[in-house]
């Protein structure tokens with residue numbers, strides 16, 4: 001769901017860029033209910049600022065469309081409006097729908113195909129009307145911007161420099177932002193050299209550590225979260241333990257897939273609490289391998 005949350009954040013950023021309440025509009029979280037519901041595909045709880053998505057067997061476009069309906073409820077609520085499917089709601093819904101068309105997130109045909117997915121019984125015609133009044137605009141939106149950070153690559157530093165990487169002293173790694181077209185080339189290069197790296201970005205978190213694979217059986221790996229005081233109760237509930245030596249909340253994991261699930265959870269949590277993630281790095285900690293997530297103070 002991290003991917004969807006990030007996408008909705010991008011949409012809100014685009015549609016409401018000059019609105020002073022922008023931050024509040026993005027302060028919601030998404031919960032997926034893994035059950036079939038007859039009567040509804042989603043709902044919004046304004047006390048919890050929670051969007052729930054049901055019937056996730058439906059295709060991705062329909063899930064996005066449901067989430068945008070619920071997002072319109074959230075934004076309408078944050079604007080202090082109390083109508084459920086009234087003027088305020090539809091003003092926001094229209095802006096968001098047009099935003100998805102500008103950004104190419106959902107196509108016109110898909111909106112029309114999914115028009116009965118909308119919970120409001122009167123909204124069927126509204127979707128058609130909203131699409132009719134749409135005037136195309138290019139958002140310049142680029143999905144999939146990602147950042148590579150490469151570690152322990154001393155032997156390859158000239159190569160990396162040539163490829164446009166720059167050294168970040170703080171994380172002790174070589175960094176480069178890429179777009180979709182370059183992504184695969186960089187990834188193949190790094191994999192070919194068996195380098196250690198992290199890919200972080202709008203829709204992915206990948207940690208690659210060839211050295212780790214060899215030692216997979218040597219013990220569990222650790223994910224630690226620094227500056228995590230505001231979210232400590234959530235972490236505790238999710239099985240994280242406090243490490244006194246460096247004031248971190250930690251969890252052990254075994255596989256890369258497990259690590260990714262944790263990172264996506266942490267991302268969602270940080271969005272919910274409006275905390276920025278400053279960086280993600282790898283290091284050895286007491287001879288143990290550790291992935292460290294540092295939150296902004």
Ligand SMILES: [Zn+2]
Pocket residue numbers: 069073084085119120
């Ligand atoms: Zn509704």
